[in-house]
Amino acid sequence: MTAIVSARGLHKHYGSLRVLDGVDLNIEKGAIVGLIGPNGAGKTTLLKALLGLCRFEGELEVLGLDPRRQRHDLSRQICFIADVSVLPRWLKAGQALELVRDIHPLFDMDRARSYLDQTRIPMNKKVAHLSKGMITQLYLALVMAIDAPLLILDEPTLGLDILYRKKFYDHLIQDYHDRERTIIVTTHQVEEIETLLTHLLFLKDGKLVLNTSMASVADEYCELMVPKDRAQAGRDLGPIGEREVFGRKLFLYKGVERDVLGRLGELHTPGIVDLYLALMKEDAA
């Protein structure tokens, strides 16, 4: 596998506030990576570092390039989507297509038009006068038509209703299968991307608290649901998380044999949210 992103000891601070605190990271080609963390964890800063949009300390290579020195070359090979509110409000849909076509060498106008043909976006309307759904569709058409090997999405569906969020991710996954891409995505709506991801990164206070593949999650982590009266037996096996669900206890374990756990109750593979809650809590404790 080829490393698309390779980071060693990434540090970034604003005054005394550490935003990235020794992040080591490898992202392989073809991965769909979920970068998850609470507000202020350093997700956006990490993405900005990958894009060469902020200063940082440490070693970082993205697509074999140094973002600090080769941002311009890098930006030709990365497609970056922040939330849709960053589309300039004064820009007309037609002008957006024209400008991106003239600026980005990997932009495919036919592909963008084929996306837009399925919408009712008027080409002569300014972004300010489009509905949020239309803005999303326009933004999608623009970025999905850029044939970049690395796609970075920072809260791409922020503020969108569930219908558009679903459409967005449907398009994204379809596009991923059509072309060989690597995708890094941050979102707070973790459950919506759960089935898309191949890798998972949890970031807290600038540190990576989880860096694993989704396949490993199923191997390493296990959820056990037991009646309340058997809770102590569950606790004795050293869970990393515990909560109550419908009057029963739910424990999360890391690296404990499934055979051992199976004797106590029902076993499940944990979802990202369960893992997130447990790991963030564990880390805080």
Place this chain on the structure above:
Amino acid sequence: MKSFVALLKREYYQYRGPLLFTPLLIAGILFTLAMLSLWTPYRLVEALIDAGPQENFAQLPEFLAGQDAATRRDTMERLLFGVSIPFHIGWFIALLVYLSNSLYRDRRDRSLLFWKSLPISDTRSVAAKVVSASLVGPAIMWSTIVVIHLLLLMLLAIMAWRSGVPVWDTVLLPGNPFSVWLRLGLGYLLQMGWYLPLFGYLLLASAHARKSPQLYVFGPLLVLALLEGMLSRSIEFLRLLQVRAWGGPVPMVLKIPNGMVGFPIELDQTNLDYHVIHWQELQAFLLQPAYWLGLVPGLLMIVVAIRACRYHEDL
């Protein structure tokens, strides 16, 4: 080249107000005043030309018919250049608004993230703003002035024809609009070089502004002027600003009932006629050391503005 043209288009789409609508608005007002002066006592010619003829616009052909060739040429040139003066003053104000916002507004609404996601270097991005301010904007203004000149000449020709005055010899030939347009065009080119420190300063303020960019533009200037006034009881800094803002080959003086708007600046080796651009003045202006010396801080400030754009931590 294609991407740079796209960046120029972006400036034009985003800042159509200062780049396009300002000259169009001034043209509309001037043309309305010209029409008004045909049927009312309003004296457009007198308003535009300092020490010009007292005749109303409609009577100008008859006035010209009674003058010798030199006076005709002088009056018509002053009229055509006089028409351009409101454009220059409007453009100067539009320029302040445009450049002071140009590196700030995209940061404020976060649309800079969209542009940063595209392969656009900060150098090219800022260069597109400088070219828009120094070439695209003036080219639009120049074209608008040419159109308004043609309309005014057409009106004068109709007036001359109705009064039985020879149109060609009295109005069109003395006006010599081609020479006026050429001198205006060259004047703009030189003026934009003269303004380079202004461009640099505005971009620098815009690149660093965290709130109102106008505050970042005028604040430091006011502080420096006040400091100089308090410490040395002089106004040399203000005079320097005045020379840089109102100096240059392009006339920026407009007559108003109780005086003049604008500040005529006497520069060494030139004897600027603040209403007409003469060929020899353009040449003399080009030989001004102040002209060439101003390019250096202008370019330096632009470079610093580009560096400030490289990493905007507040995005």
